[in-house]
Amino acid sequence: MAQLHGEALDQKNRRPALVELSDAWLVGRARELIAAIQRTDHDEQLEIVQTLDELLEEAQRRGEPTMVATLLRAAALARLVTRGLAGKAEPLLDEMLAHTRRHGLALHRADAHAMRGRRLVLAEQEDAALTEIARALAILDDSNTSDLQLGKRAWAKMQATALIDCWLVLNQLGVYEAAEEVIARAHQAIRESAGPHEITLQLMNRVKMLLGWGLRLERVDRHDEAAEKFRTAASMAVAVEAPFAESLFPRRIGVAAVDQVGVLAAALAFAEPDEAHIDRLQHLAAEPGYPHEQVIVVIALARCLEKVGRRDESLVALERIRKTLAEDNSQPSMRLNLAREIARLEYDGSTGAARSLLEYASSLETELWSTRESQIATLNTRREHERLSAEHGAITQQALQDPLTGLPNRRALDEHLRTLSSSATAQPLAVALVDLDGFKDVNDQHSHAEGDDVLRVVASTLRDALRGDDIVARYGGDEFIVLLPGAPVSAAKQALGRSVSAVAGLPHHLSHGVTLSVGLVSLRPQERADQVLARADAAMYQAKRGGGNQVSSGAAGGGEAAPEWIEDEPQDDPASSGEQPT
Numbered sequence: 268m269a270q271l272h273g274e275a276l277d278q279k280n281r282r283p284a285l286v287e288l289s290d291a292w293l294v295g296r297a298r299e300l301i302a303a304i305q306r307t308d309h310d311e312q313l314e315i316v317q318t319l320d321e322l323l324e325e326a327q328r329r330g331e332p333t334m335v336a337t338l339l340r341a342a343a344l345a346r347l348v349t350r351g352l353a354g355k356a357e358p359l360l361d362e363m364l365a366h367t368r369r370h371g372l373a374l375h376r377a378d379a380h381a382m383r384g385r386r387l388v389l390a391e392q393e394d395a396a397l398t399e400i401a402r403a404l405a406i407l408d409d410s411n412t413s414d415l416q417l418g419k420r421a422w423a424k425m426q427a428t429a430l431i432d433c434w435l436v437l438n439q440l441g442v443y444e445a446a447e448e449v450i451a452r453a454h455q456a457i458r459e460s461a462g463p464h465e466i467t468l469q470l471m472n473r474v475k476m477l478l479g480w481g482l483r484l485e486r487v488d489r490h491d492e493a494a495e496k497f498r499t500a501a502s503m504a505v506a507v508e509a510p511f512a513e514s515l516f517p518r519r520i521g522v523a524a525v526d527q528v529g530v531l532a533a534a535l536a537f538a539e540p541d542e543a544h545i546d547r548l549q550h551l552a553a554e555p556g557y558p559h560e561q562v563i564v565v566i567a568l569a570r571c572l573e574k575v576g577r578r579d580e581s582l583v584a585l586e587r588i589r590k591t592l593a594e595d596n597s598q599p600s601m602r603l604n605l606a607r608e609i610a611r612l613e614y615d616g617s618t619g620a621a622r623s624l625l626e627y628a629s630s631l632e633t634e635l636w637s638t639r640e641s642q643i644a645t646l647n648t649r650r651e652h653e654r655l656s657a658e659h660g661a662i663t664q665q666a667l668q669d670p671l672t673g674l675p676n677r678r679a680l681d682e683h684l685r686t687l688s689s690s691a692t693a694q695p696l697a698v699a700l701v702d703l704d705g706f707k708d709v710n711d712q713h714s715h716a717e718g719d720d721v722l723r724v725v726a727s728t729l730r731d732a733l734r735g736d737d738i739v740a741r742y743g744g745d746e747f748i749v750l751l752p753g754a755p756v757s758a759a760k761q762a763l764g765r766s767v768s769a770v771a772g773l774p775h776h777l778s779h780g781v782t783l784s785v786g787l788v789s790l791r792p793q794e795r796a797d798q799v800l801a802r803a804d805a806a807m808y809q810a811k812r813g814g815g816n817q818v819s820s821g822a823a824g825g826g827e828a829a830p831e832w833i834e835d836e837p838q839d840d841p842a843s844s845g846e847q848p849t
Contacts, residue, residue: 285325290334293322297341302464302515304345308555312349319345332370339363340375343382348557353389360386374425377406381432388439396436397642401649403433404449408654427456427465431472438472439559441600442642443480450476463513467524470507474500474534478563481537482604486632494538501538504531526551530560533567540570552584559601562588566608578612585609603632669741671719672726680740680748684796687738693752696790697759700803701729701766703745704782704815713779724777725770732766748800756789756820763787763818771816782816 285293297319304315323338339359346356360383367376384399407429430453437446450473457465481496504525511517511524518527525531529551536544548568552561565588569581589605610628669676675683687693703725710718722745729747730739738750749766751759767783786807790799810819 285321286328290326290329290331293326294334294337297322297338299515301341301344305348306516306518306556309350312345316342316345316349316352332366332372333375336363336367336370336372336375339366340378340382347382347385347389353386356382356386373406373410374422374429377403377410378425378429378432380406381429381436384436385432385439388436393440396440397442397646398649400433400436401646402653403429404646404650405653407433407452408650423456424461424465427453427461427469430456431468434472434476437646438476438479439600440642441479441483442639442646443476443483444639445643445646446476463510464515466510467507467514467516470503470510471528471530474503474507475530475560475563477503478530478534478537479600479604482563482566483600483636486603486607486629487636488629497534497537500534504534507531529554529556529564533564536567536571540567540574542571542575544568544571545575552588558588558591561591562601562605566604569608569612573612582609582612585612607632672723672741674726674730674747675738675740677740677742680738680742680750681796683738683740683750684799687750687752688790688794688796690752694790695753695755697749697751697754697756697787698790698799698803699749699751699759699763699785699787699818700742700800700807701747701749701763702784702807702811704784704811705779706745706781709779709781717779721777721779721781724773725781725783728769728773729766729783732769733762737762748803756787759787759789760818760820767816767818784810784815785818786810787818787820 300315300319304312307315319338319342323335323342326334326338339362343356343359343363346352346359360379363382364376364379366372367379380399380403384396384403387393387396387399407426410426430449434446434449434453437443437449450469454469457469461469477496477500481493481500484490484493484496508524511528516524516528525535526547529548532544532547532551536548545568548564548571552564552568556564565584569585572578572581572584585605585608589609607628668674668679684698687696703721706718706721709721726739726741726747729749733739733749733751736752737754738752740748740750742748749763751762754762763785767785770778770781770783784807786803786805786809788799788802788806806819810817813819
């Protein structure tokens with residue numbers, strides 16, 4: 268009895284396996300881990316990376332496209348923020364980009380480009396990073412209409428996430444005017460649907476940007492503008508307190524946000540440096556965090572120490588963070604902010620050489636400041652180029668796509684057939700002509716609108732029943748052409764047989780009882796497109812004469828083989844086992 272009781276307790280306390288948990292739980296858990304990884308030490312970060320990989324593996328097993336994209340992003344981001352792992356994010360970002368293109372996930376694809384930009388900043392490839400952000404913003408410019416299936420709230424959150432990832436890179440590059448525009452768009456996207464966590468993140472991001480912007484303005488002696496940035500950042504640091512308490516950020520419940528987040532405490536200190544901030548900033552400067560954020564905290568601390576006459580302590584704190592920053596490339600402009608702060612404190616005005624060096628540095632800073640306009644112009648030019656390229660690509664795609672079914676049209680079919688017929692790796696090439704049995708009755712007895720619905724359903728069913736590299740095109744009316752590269756007739760017949768069975772098994776309200784007659788042939792050496800299609804057409808009529816709902820194939824020697832009627836359970840052909848239909 269005791270043993271049974273113990274087993275019951277074990278079962279009660281057993282942690283559910285990932286396979287037992289919902290899709291929403293997987294996504295929510297990933298979101299929690301991403302919030303946590305940015306505020307933990309290195310060992311905990313490595314554990315979070317491993318956990319996110321397990322969540323990603325489970326998401327990929329389930330196969331829901333949006334969830335997979337979300338988990339790919341989380342796994343990549345975790346590596347980008349973990350010391351020593353940034354390079355390992357690249358394969359995940361490549362996979363995310365390919366996945367989002369394949370499934371038409373525009374917002375996630377924009378985010379993949381933004382994340383690539385972040386990786387390129389870490390690799391000190393700033394110009395390439397700017398190009399990735401231009402690509403991301405071009406996609407987002409054309410993605411303002413929400414997906415009705417996804418829902419307006421979820422769409423807005425995804426749009427805001429992608430925009431914030433773009434903003435982060437622009438902020439790292441010091442392109443503050445463009446960063447301000449992007450983060451304002453992010454705010455617009457989430458203002459009606461944001462929860463406490465999103466609001467907190469938005470405010471904290473703006474505080475970071477304003478502090479960096481203010482420090483940059485000081486470097487070109489625009490101190491009044493810098494002071495205004497610091498005052499605005501301080502007011503936002505106060506405003507963040509309410510949503511912060513309900514967000515995923517607090518590590519200590521009931522403790523104020525400025526006592527837990529370094530940049531918020533720094534904002535108050537920059538606005539009004541004094542002794543009251545010193546203990547808090549010293550504590551926060553010692554906690555783990557992004558190096559470039561820690562620089563902001565230490566500069567704020569140094570100014571407070573300087574204010575009360577502790578100049579030597581200021582320099583010690585700044586020199587310590589300079590050593591920490593030696594291996595960090597996440598925000599290049601922050602290195603210059605730190606160097607300027609150290610130089611300012613070390614200079615006592617006693618030597619003409621020191622004064623000349625500072626004047627020289629000031630002149631260089633002014634020249635560098637003017638380059639931001641060039642960066643903004645470059646960003647806008649590339650953004651417009653990407654938008655026009657995408658627009659041209661969409662027009663080209665429309666020219667090759669059947670508007671009713673979304674399949675390649677006859678023009679695209681001709682190109683595919685020409686390419687495959689000249690490719691040795693595509694041989695043998697099976698060619699099938701598919702005609703709908705009973706389709707005329709649908710139009711006559713119902714309507715052409717009903718007929719269009721049937722064509723869409725059949726096209727989708729036919730496409731899904733075949734391999735990933737097989738090509739299904741609409742030939743015209745109720746006829747389709749299928750190209751099966753590398754498939755001998757026996758394997759192609761099995762695959763098309765499954766397609767015929769799939770259409771025959773559709774619910775009547777979807778198909779109105781239509782079935783498929785398929786004529787199948789194999790491309791002969793030196794055979795023209797019109798010749799092989801004529802033979803497929805003849806084989807299709809043989810299937811029609813046999814009563815339809817079947818595949819009829821032409822023999823290799825040119826004679827017509829007997830039609831093959833489709834059974835309920837077609838047997839798999841060993842020759843077709845190399846790749847399963849989707």
